[in-house]
Amino acid sequence: MWERFVNFTVFQNSIGDYIASLVTLVLGLIAIQLTDRVILRRLKRWANKTTNPWDDSLVEIIERSVLPLAYVGLIYISLQNLKLYSILDRVIDSFGIILLTLLGIRGINSLIEYLLKIYWLTREEYAARQTSLNILLPSIRVFFWALGIIFLLDNLGFDIAAVVAGLGIGGAAVALASRGVLEDLFSYFAILFDRPFEIGDLITVEGFTGTVENIGIKTTRLRSIGGEQLVFSNTNLTNSRLQNFRSMERRRALFKFQVSYNTPEEQLHTIPQIVKAIIDDMPGAIFDRSHFAAYGEFGLIFETVYYVEGNEYLRYMDIQQQINLLIKTKLQEKGVEFALRPREL
Template sequence: MVSDFLQKTFLDNTVAAYGHALLYIAIGIAIAHLLKRIILRRLKRWAKRTTTSLDDQLVRLIERPILWLLYLGFCYISLQNLTLSKTISQLVTVLGVIFAALLLVQLVGSVAEYSLRIYGFIHRDQPNMRQSLNALIPAVRVFLWAIGIVFVLDNLGFDISAVVTGLGIGGVAIALASQGILQDLFSYFSILLDRPFEIGDFIIVGDMAGTVVQVGIKTTRLKSIDGEQLILANTDLTASRIQNFQRMVQRRVLFTLGVAYETDRAHLENIPTMVREVIEATANVVFDRAHFATFGKFSLDFEVVYLVETNDYLMYRDVQHQINLAIKQRFDQAGIEFAYPTQVIFLNSVGATPLS
């Protein structure tokens, strides 16, 4: 009785064949749950021991796609043991390809997003990193979905070469119509990856200077010293020479002192020592050199160089202010006069009678 029932045929398949298919599906589900119990639970315990929540998010992101991929794979293998009609076989193939593509795109996208988040966590001390990641993640998703759609169409029998050719022609037309926008977009990614500056950096581009407050897809905004907002196209930034003062460890300062030509040799020899003593007595400053450099038009010029141990512009100005006051005081005490533009006129009186 049982053997006769098992040999009965429904839709070109025996009851035994249906039973074998269900058995394979049950075994596959059991294997999937076993893997979930052994591997995923260990991953969850490992993630809980870490200090960040990124590991827990990764496990949650990959858990469902992996399980559903296993279920789908076991079901597809089980159905291969059955004799299916052409229509049903094609329907199963189409549904399997679509669901597999969706799950793979979701899985790869989750891993890619997790990788970017980890990179951002490692460089969390850079304020511009979060904005950069928020711009990259949607682009990665669009790229993965595009690959997934092409994969599905290719496996469903569509002529991918014709589709790609059509997309290529349309892409060229769109590129020509929006050339400026695309240039700024690629420049944005160049700034994003190369990082010549970050938010909060003080930069000089050509004749414009300011602090970076925002890096957008098309433009970058600076706040100038006077307070107004400067908006620069990203293409202009990547094509220009940029001076970034934020990454300067030391500021080298060179200035000149001009004393009167009437200054005697003893004072001239003593001036470098006086300047050195003044600079070395100033905090956050390293003396470099001081020399009698040139004979000017109306002064004897000394060249002085020192280093400020910070990139803070206001501190540099405060230091120079203190040094200037101290040098003026030392020169006044020593009786050394600073030079200023002078002109000497010699008069020759024609026919004057010499004094006897």
């Protein structure tokens, strides 16, 4: 009796096939619900207890992308146990492929965005990197959506070879016509990933010094010390040697001064000691050396090297100014005269 009932055929499928499909669907729904209520809710409670926003984002990605993908996959698998009419089978296959592709692309985009934010935004200079990331993410989304659409059309039975060939020819023509723009675009991505400098850094390029104000897709803008805006193409920046002062822990300073040839030898011996005492008493300055270095055209040349803690140019100039004033005062007290260029009559 039971065997006859199970083998009874309705719409090309036995009752047993319907039962197997239904059992697969119910067990799958139970497994997904248990995952949602037990594992996912525990992850939510754990994420709410932490101050890190990235674990909340990861739970959200699982909830928005993985669970819908699991539901669609479950329905698609449960229907595979049944023999359907060819038209209905093609409709279900097409519908399933479309849903799986759309959900998969959305999940991939969300995961890549999450990984990029963890890699970039958990470090310092959050605002500057957030701006760069906001510019980069749309390009990544467009790229993966384009790949997903090509994958979808191919699985739906469309001949995409001609489309890809057409895109290749058109892309080559566009690339030739806009070679400079594309070079700057790829250089922009190189700057974003390699990070030779960031917004707010003080850099020197080809003899020009300025603070980075904006990193655009084609150009990067600097504000020079004089106040004017300097504009460089991204290709020019990636192909040039540049100095970045952001990571400089201390600045090396070298200065020279000349004293008169009439200065007695005993005082010449004391001048390096005077300079050393001045720098040692200067907060933020570290003495390195001071020597009678050379004979100049108009006087005896003393050369001094010291270091300034930090990379602030204004602080360095303030310290240098104080050192210059104190050297002038101390040498005047000792009766030492600075060398002067003779006047021509």
